[in-house]
Amino acid sequence: MHTGAGPDSLAMQAADAFRAFRDGDPSGMSTLVDVVTPLLWSVARQQGAGRLSAEDVVQNTWLKLVEHAPTIADPQSVLKWLIVTTKRGAWAVGSHAHREAPGTYDDVREVETGERAASPEAAVLAAEDGSVVWDHVAELPERCRTLLRTIAFAERPDYAQIAEALGMPVGSIGPTRGRCLAKLRAALVADPRWEMSS
């Protein structure tokens, strides 16, 4: 199956739950929150939001959904709507932080580096208990890490839609492997430790 969502896709689960909610079943919204929030947390964190900011961003996304639920015409698009809203929210938090922090110098890049939260990957590498996969993920470009972390919390039929919602070019992933996963896969294949562990 090359297009559309299979029965297990996250987009489909989200659409079903959202439709149930719209039809008057309040547990639909609860299910939707359970199913999608881990992915939204990943999106917020990978956009550079600190843990506390990421909580606010994700919570605000859901509050916006309460407000906008009636305007979402196609339940199938609710997953994408949530991802895009979270991504924008995380960016708004980031740019707001830049404005609030009075930079000592005019070098914007320096301020940005300081204000962006340390990447989750860096934290793990510092803890020195990563795996072979982790070692190679840390070497990937940031956009690839964001894509791979986010799709890791979804199902195969969702990958293309998620890539699009994240603003990655068409073909970044799904139905083919795409460059990010290919890079990781090539690095793993070349690493003798990977053969042993897989």
Add this chain to the structure above:
Amino acid sequence: MTPTPEHEHLLSVAPLDEVDDLVLAELRDLYAHHDPMPGDLLDRIKFSMSVASLEAEVAEIVSSASLATVRGTEYDRVEAVTFAHDGLSVMVSTEPSGSGRADVLGWSSEGLIEVELRERGRTRTTTTDDEGRFTFLGVERGLVSFVLRRTDADAPPIITPAIEL
């Protein structure tokens, strides 16, 4: 062996396979372990969504008491919590009723209040008697909250923070 650009390109145009699923599953575990979502985030999200969608006002917890007397591995638990908002106060106490369930006994400072109990995935509603009493029997243990509505239709509903039964 160093990965070549051609090798990478060939991999990138090939369809996803089980090894990719494996790698992504490991990635998911790694992120979930090293940068986990806060454990209570889901509950807090649901609570704030309820408040927003009901256009409700939030009651405060003004007092809570938890007494646990331990007898070996068994323990009896009696808990009471009082919520208040806008001149209305509601006290709720729980008693174990076996098999992971509890009876909820409540008293509200006003009579004829509609009380909605929100459990995970379901709700039930009752109305207080003239003296403000209400009960919910056999409530599954876990997080619950209450939505209180005065019969005066203009008054906004009042929602209590979630409590653990």
